[in-house]
Amino acid sequence: MRKISLFIAMSLDGYIAKPNDDLSFLKLVEKEGEDYGYSEFTNTIDTIIIGRRTYDYVLKEIGPSHYDNGHRDIYVITRTKKSQVGRTIFYTGNITELVKRLKSEKGKNIYCDGGAEVINELLKHGLIDELIISVIPVLLGYGTRLFKDGRPEQLFEFVTAKTFDTGLVQLHYKQKIKNEQDHI
Amino acid sequence: MRKISLFIAMSLDGYIAKPNDDLSFLKLVEKEGEDYGYSEFTNTIDTIIIGRRTYDYVLKEIGPSHYDNGHRDIYVITRTKKSQVGRTIFYTGNITELVKRLKSEKGKNIYCDGGAEVINELLKHGLIDELIISVIPVLLGYGTRLFKDGRPEQLFEFVTAKTFDTGLVQLHYKQKIKNEQDHI
Numbered sequence: 001m002r003k004i005s006l007f008i009a010m011s012l013d014g015y016i017a018k019p020n021d022d023l024s025f026l027k028l029v030e031k032e033g034e035d036y037g038y039s040e041f042t043n044t045i046d047t048i049i050i051g052r053r054t055y056d057y058v059l060k061e062i063g064p065s066h067y068d069n070g071h072r073d074i075y076v077i078t079r080t081k082k083s084q085v086g087r088t089i090f091y092t093g094n095i096t097e098l099v100k101r102l103k104s105e106k107g108k109n110i111y112c113d114g115g116a117e118v119i120n121e122l123l124k125h126g127l128i129d130e131l132i133i134s135v136i137p138v139l140l141g142y143g144t145r146l147f148k149d150g151r152p153e154q155l156f157e158f159v160t161a162k163t164f165d166t167g168l169v170q171l172h173y174k175q176k177i178k179n180e181q182d183h184i
Numbered sequence: 185m186r187k188i189s190l191f192i193a194m195s196l197d198g199y200i201a202k203p204n205d206d207l208s209f210l211k212l213v214e215k216e217g218e219d220y221g222y223s224e225f226t227n228t229i230d231t232i233i234i235g236r237r238t239y240d241y242v243l244k245e246i247g248p249s250h251y252d253n254g255h256r257d258i259y260v261i262t263r264t265k266k267s268q269v270g271r272t273i274f275y276t277g278n279i280t281e282l283v284k285r286l287k288s289e290k291g292k293n294i295y296c297d298g299g300a301e302v303i304n305e306l307l308k309h310g311l312i313d314e315l316i317i318s319v320i321p322v323l324l325g326y327g328t329r330l331f332k333d334g335r336p337e338q339l340f341e342f343v344t345a346k347t348f349d350t351g352l353v354q355l356h357y358k359q360k361i362k363n364e365q366d367h368i
Contacts, residue, residue: 012315012340012357013331014198028339123323131196137342137357139307141335147197151325155212156196158321158351167342169355173196173321 002103003129004049004110006119007041008146009168011136015143016116021057025138029166036134036170037162045072046108049098049122052078052090054115075102077118099127120148130174131156137167186287187313188233188294190303191225192330193352195320199327200300205241209322213350220318220354221346229256230292233282233306236262236274238299259286261302283311304332314358315340321351 009026010016017023029036048067050058055076058066067074067088074088075098082090091098099122102110112122122128133146156173163169193210194200201207213220232251234242239260242250251258251272258272259282266274275282283306286294296306306312317330340357347353 012317012355013335014329025337133196135355137340139331139335139338139340141337142333145198147323149326151197151323153209153325154323156321156323156351158347158353161345161347161353163342163345167340169342169345171196171319171353 002047002105002107002109004099004103004112004122004127005041005045005130005132006112006128007038007132008114008119009134009136010146011138011140011143013139013141014145014147015140016114016146018140018143022143025136025140028138029134029136029164029168031166034164034166036164036168037132041132042068042111044109045111047073047075047102047110048113049075049077049095049110049118050113051115051118052076052080054113054118058113095121096125096127099125116144116146116148119146120151123147123151123154126152126154126175128175131172133171133173135169135171137169186231186289186291186293188283188287188296188306188311189225189229189314189316190296190312191222191316192298192303193318193320194330195322195324195327197323197325198329198331199324200298200330202324202327206327209320209324212322213318213320213348213352215350218348218350220348220352221316225316226252226295228293229295231257231259231286231294232297233259233261233279233294233302234297235299235302236260236264238297238302242297279305280309280311283309300328300330300332303330304335307331307335307338310336310338310359312359315356317355317357319353319355321353 070086075091078090081092155176157176159172159174161171254270259275262274265276339360341360343356343358345355
């Protein structure tokens with residue numbers, strides 16, 4: 001079955017951005033020719049789920065290349081109805097139903113590209129199968145947290161920890177299957 | 185100079201305890217004969233700084249063996265004056281001044297053993313030199329966070345990531361020296 005993955009960078013103290021969408025801490029680990037496995041990861045997916053604010057931010061700051069110039073299905077989670085543009089769908093329905101439908105369909109994997117609200121909504125319902133978290137060696141002190149308070153406890157299985165000479169550590173976990181969860 | 189280290193376990197989502205001091209998530213990685221480097225670490229220290237609530241909790245749950253049965257200097261950070269008991273000092277003064285004094289004295293390293301309030305007070309003043317964080321493969325969903333909001337940004341240097349077959353990943357960082365901090 002298709003899985004839903006996070007692939008995201010956070011500071012050692014758990015923030016994915018400083019206030020005002022400030023991502024400048026990512027510059028600490030920028031290195032010519034090093035994408036920390038991002039291309040390899042995106043080759044395994046054909047669908048992106050993303051919050052509306054993050055979608056707008058990415059379009060403005062990076063441009064449509066981030067979405068493979070329209071060659072992927074993009075579900076933008078929003079409260080404002082808007083017509084589909086190419087393969088970009090502005091989705092105002094129930095996110096759990098969306099994920100269940102997508103998972104039942106054939107296709108490559110699904111990438112939840114943020115922001116924190118959409119991620120936490122999926123986590124609340126146990127819908128994230130795989131976490132790939134790049135830990136940046138800095139304490140930011142405040143900002144937007146990757147993990148918000150108020151989710152159910154959920155076991156994960158450790159897969160790998162990759163280290164890089166920039167000091168980035170990439171932690172990879174997959175969700176434990178449900179009957180294992182029942183035994184904790 | 186003596187350094188101050190954290191040696192602490194947190195869930196993947198950044199909690200060091202669930203509500204009501206519930207540490208049962210640590211059982212997920214308990215393994216006969218495996219202490220994840222704790223004895224080796226405590227051999228390098230002769231002084232502990234600990235918050236009063238955590239001190240009481242440890243005495244009750246583990247007993248004085250955790251403090252090497254009185255063979256280490258223990259500074260219990262508290263608001264309530266109380267007489268020294270052996271090498272255990274109930275400290276009501278300024279924590280920054282305590283750390284500066286201890287660092288200027290001769291001795292082995294200093295272990296900040298929690299809780300989150302004392303840790304964050306030290307982090308606020310850039311007084312933690314080394315972070316050894318054991319990441320437990322579970323999302324707890326809520327509880328006491330290791331890192332509270334409202335600290336200054338602080339660069340760390342990645343040292344090692346040790347992985348264990350229980351799924352625990354131990355991340356080790358040291359603080360970047362001040363003149364490197366000035367250049368970010």
